[in-house]
Amino acid sequence: MKKVLRAVASVCLAVLLVVVAACGNKAAQTGSSGSTSAGQPSSQTQSEETILIKFPFVTSMASEKGKAAEIFKKLAEERTNGRVKVELYPSSQLFNDEQSLEQLPRNTIQFIAISLTKLVGYDPQFQIVDLPFLFKNEEAVLRFWDGEGGKILGSKLESANMKFLGVWTNGFKHFVSNKKLLKTPEDFKGLKFRTQAGKVLEQQFSALGAGSVTLPFSEVYTALQQGTIDGIENTFVDIYGQNFFEVAKYLTLSNHGRLDYGLITNLTFWNGLPDDIRATLEQVIAEATAQEREIARNLGNQYFEEMKDEFNEIYELTPADIELFKQALQPVYDNFIKEHGDEILNLAIQANQ
Ligand code: LMR
Numbered sequence: 001m002k003k004v005l006r007a008v009a010s011v012c013l014a015v016l017l018v019v020v021a022a023c024g025n026k027a028a029q030t031g032s033s034g035s036t037s038a039g040q041p042s043s044q045t046q047s048e049e050t051i052l053i054k055f056p057f058v059t060s061m062a063s064e065k066g067k068a069a070e071i072f073k074k075l076a077e078e079r080t081n082g083r084v085k086v087e088l089y090p091s092s093q094l095f096n097d098e099q100s101l102e103q104l105p106r107n108t109i110q111f112i113a114i115s116l117t118k119l120v121g122y123d124p125q126f127q128i129v130d131l132p133f134l135f136k137n138e139e140a141v142l143r144f145w146d147g148e149g150g151k152i153l154g155s156k157l158e159s160a161n162m163k164f165l166g167v168w169t170n171g172f173k174h175f176v177s178n179k180k181l182l183k184t185p186e187d188f189k190g191l192k193f194r195t196q197a198g199k200v201l202e203q204q205f206s207a208l209g210a211g212s213v214t215l216p217f218s219e220v221y222t223a224l225q226q227g228t229i230d231g232i233e234n235t236f237v238d239i240y241g242q243n244f245f246e247v248a249k250y251l252t253l254s255n256h257g258r259l260d261y262g263l264i265t266n267l268t269f270w271n272g273l274p275d276d277i278r279a280t281l282e283q284v285i286a287e288a289t290a291q292e293r294e295i296a297r298n299l300g301n302q303y304f305e306e307m308k309d310e311f312n313e314i315y316e317l318t319p320a321d322i323e324l325f326k327q328a329l330q331p332v333y334d335n336f337i338k339e340h341g342d343e344i345l346n347l348a349i350q351a352n353q
Pocket of ligand 1: 058059114115170196216217234238259
């Protein structure tokens with residue numbers, strides 16, 4: 001009798017092990033939410049499962065990036081009849097930009113829209129956006145990124161398993177200080193500014209006699225509040241979105257550099273998508289990008305109007321002021337050309353024409 005019971009128990013155990021192993025396999029394929037773990041080659045079985053896109057970013061849902069991500073989510077889910085599911089993680093709640101750049105190549109997240117200068121680690125020429133007073137207007141910026149400039153720089157991400165899908169705009173940067181109104185290059189002397197990343201911004205401030213420190217976006221408010229930095233450079237949307245006007249009361253309308261985003265996905269994930277899904281997403285991205293740019297154009301001005309009374313003083317650089325800044329900042333251009341040649345710079349200059 002004992003023997004029979006043992007035999008039955010062994011059979012039950014074997015069946016249980018097979019079931020557990022099968023469930024384990026399934027879980028590995030679908031993740032906890034029942035979605036395909038991205039990046040696997042497309043196959044009939046996988047194409048029937050939900051494809052999950054995790055999309056973290058550092059700004060809030062009220063930013064142009066947040067609004068455009070919402071449009072992308074809606075269109076992607078609708079147009080694929082729910083085969084694609086997009087999860088948005090705003091306000092650095094999942095990862096900050098520095099962490100996202102580590103996670104995207106590993107495919108733990110599938111989309112990012114990240115400030116282009118933060119891609120400096122993949123090619124230092126992404127810092128072209130930081131050359132002071134380079135682009136004369138947004139049209140020039142877009143001619144550069146939608147043209148040869150975007151093609152050359154975007155391709156530099158592929159060796160890191162990332163695919164550049166285009167550029168979402170934010171706007172021109174302005175200086176904000178918690179110490180004093182910044183009107184001339186001399187006013188920067190001895191102050192310390194926050195930078196997003198890279199040597200070009202460091203050199204911009206050192207050419208003005210200022211120091212700098214690189215900080216994640218989520219730490220800037222506290223740094224301004226505690227006085228560990230004396231100033232920042234950012235766009236109207238970001239200044240408003242982070243309430244920087246509460247802790248930095250002097251705004252200089254300088255339009256001295258650009259802050260725009262590279263919309264980037266994981267290359268293996270992208271290549272592994274079923275063809276119909278990839279084609280639909282391409283279309284959705286084109287539509288979301290057009291809408292993003294339109295939103296960004298209006299939102300910057302709207303947020304400036306809403307916050308302008310919060311500042312103690314606002315100063316708009318005159319053409320004569322800008323000439324003084326350009327002279328003081330010439331070493332930043334000289335260093336850029338010395339280190340990277342002038343190919344990318346010339347493309348940007350051509351985009352201005
Ligand atoms: C910053 O760090 O200032 C920006 O990259 C934030 C953003 O995404 O606009």
